[in-house]
Amino acid sequence: MASKFFAVADRKSCVSCGACFRECPRDAIRIDHGCYAVMDPALCIGCGKCRRICPADCIGMEERKA
Amino acid sequence: MKKKHWYDWLWIWTIIYFLLGFFNILFAWLGMIDFLLPLLLAVFGGNKWFCNHLCGRGQLFTVISAKIPGPHSRPAPRWLSSPWFRYGFLVFFLTMFGNIVFQTYLVYSGASTLREFVKLFWTFRVPWGWAYTSGAAPDWAAQFSFGFYSLMLTSTLIGLIVMLLYRPRTWCSFCPMGTMTQTICRLKHRGKEDAIIFH
Numbered sequence: 094m095a096s097k098f099f100a101v102a103d104r105k106s107c108v109s110c111g112a113c114f115r116e117c118p119r120d121a122i123r124i125d126h127g128c129y130a131v132m133d134p135a136l137c138i139g140c141g142k143c144r145r146i147c148p149a150d151c152i153g154m155e156e157r158k159a
Numbered sequence: 160m161k162k163k164h165w166y167d168w169l170w171i172w173t174i175i176y177f178l179l180g181f182f183n184i185l186f187a188w189l190g191m192i193d194f195l196l197p198l199l200l201a202v203f204g205g206n207k208w209f210c211n212h213l214c215g216r217g218q219l220f221t222v223i224s225a226k227i228p229g230p231h232s233r234p235a236p237r238w239l240s241s242p243w244f245r246y247g248f249l250v251f252f253l254t255m256f257g258n259i260v261f262q263t264y265l266v267y268s269g270a271s272t273l274r275e276f277v278k279l280f281w282t283f284r285v286p287w288g289w290a291y292t293s294g295a296a297p298d299w300a301a302q303f304s305f306g307f308y309s310l311m312l313t314s315t316l317i318g319l320i321v322m323l324l325y326r327p328r329t330w331c332s333f334c335p336m337g338t339m340t341q342t343i344c345r346l347k348h349r350g351k352e353d354a355i356i357f358h
Contacts, residue, residue, distance in 0.1 A: 108240060109341050110331035111211030112221070118161065126351065127207040127344030148325075148332040150234035 096139030098154040104129040106151040113143035113152060170218035177315070180308050184277075184291045184301065187308035194336070201340035205347040210337050217328050220318055224327035235325040240332035252314075252335035255281065259306030267299035274302065278309045279316065 100122075102113070107129035114122035114130065121136035122143060132143070134157070144152040179186035193216075197209035210217065224231050238244050265271035275288040287308075291301055318330030331337055 106240060108245075108332050108337055109207050109210065109344070110217065110328060110334075110337055111207065112217070112328045112331060114211070115221075120161075124207060124211055126348040127201060127205060128341060128348065145232045146326060146328065148235065148328045148330070149240040150237070150326075151240075 098139040098141075098156055099134040099137040100132045100139065100141070100143050100152050101155045102130040102132060102143075102147075103151040103153070106149050108149045108151075110148060112146045112148060116142045116146045118142065164212075166212045167218070169213055169215035170222050171215070173215035173219045173315070176215075177312065180312075181290060183295075184275075184287060184304040184308055185296055187304040187311065188300075190307055190311045193311075197336050197340045198343070201343040201347070205344055207337070207340050207344060210331065210334075210340060214331075216315060216318060217331050217334075220322045220330060221327045223319070224322055227323075229323055230325065231327060233325050235321060235329045235332060239321075239329065245333050245338045248333050249335045249338045252310075255310060259303060259310065262306055263299050263303040266302040267297075273298040275305060277305055277312065280313050281309075 100113075109124050109127055109129055111124055111130075114120070114124065118140065119136045119138055121133045121138075122130050123133075125131045130143075130152070139154060141154065144154065176186070176189060179189070193214075196213070197207070200206060200208045262271065262274075266273055273293075275291055275293075277285045277287040279285055287305065291304075293301075295301075314330075314335075318334075321329040
C-alpha cells in the first residue's frame with residue numbers, strides 16, 4: 094500500500110551504484126543513462142529501504158500532493 | 160520476495176578470487192575481468208550494468224553487513240561521496256595501477272627482479288612467496304599478479320572498513336571503477352535530456 098510519501102534521489106549526488114534498486118521491493122527504481130537513480134512515484138510505496146541503503150545518502154522522501 | 164538472478168550470487172566469486180590468490184598468485188589476473196568489464200559496458204553500452212548487477216564486491220558488503228551487528232543505516236560523511244574526493248581517489252588509484260604496470264615493465268625489461276610479496280595499503284608487506292612457484296610463468300606476469308592482488312585486497316579491505324563504520328555499500332560512493340564508469344556514461348549521454356549533470 095502506498096504511503097503519503099515517495100522516494101526521490103538527488104541526481105547531482107547520486108553515484109548510480111544501484112544499491113537502491115536492488116533493495117526496492119516494488120522495482121520502482123531504475124538507473125537512467127548510468128548516471129542517476131529515478132523513482133517511479135506510482136510504484137513507490139514509501140518504505141524508505143532505498144533511503145537507508147544509499148551510500149551517498151542522496152535519497153529523500155517527498156510528500157504526495159493530493 | 161524479489162526473484163533471484165544468477166548474478167545475485169556473484170559475491171561468492173569475490174571470495175573465491177581471494178582464496179585462489181592464496182594458492183597461486185597468478186590467479187590475480189582474473190581480477191582484470193572486474194577491471195575491464197565495467198569499462199566495456201560503460202563505453203559500448205553507456206550504462207553501469209556492472210555496478211548495478213555484476214559487482215561481487217558490492218554484493219559481498221551487503222551480505223556481510225546483514226550477518227553482523229553494526230550501524231548499518233549510519234550515513235557516511237558527505238565528503239566521501241563529494242566530487243573532489245571521488246575524482247581524487249580515482250587519480251590516486253590510477254596512479255597506483257600505473258605503478259604496478261611500470262613495475263611489471265621493469266621486470267619484463269630485466270631492469271628489476273621479481274619481488275614476491277603482497278603490499279597492503281601500499282605500505283605493509285605481507286609475505287606471499289609461498290603462493291607462487293618460481294618459473295611457473297614469466298617473471299613479469301608474476302610481478303603484475305603480486306601488484307594487482309595487493310590493489311584488489313587493499314581496496315576490499317578499505318570497503319570492509321567503511322562497511323563496518325557506515326552503510327554496507329559505502330565503498331560504492333567513492334569506488335574508482337564506479338567513478339570512472341559514471342563519468343563515461345555522463346559523457347556518452349551528454350546532450351540528452353537531464354542526462355549530464357556535472358557538479
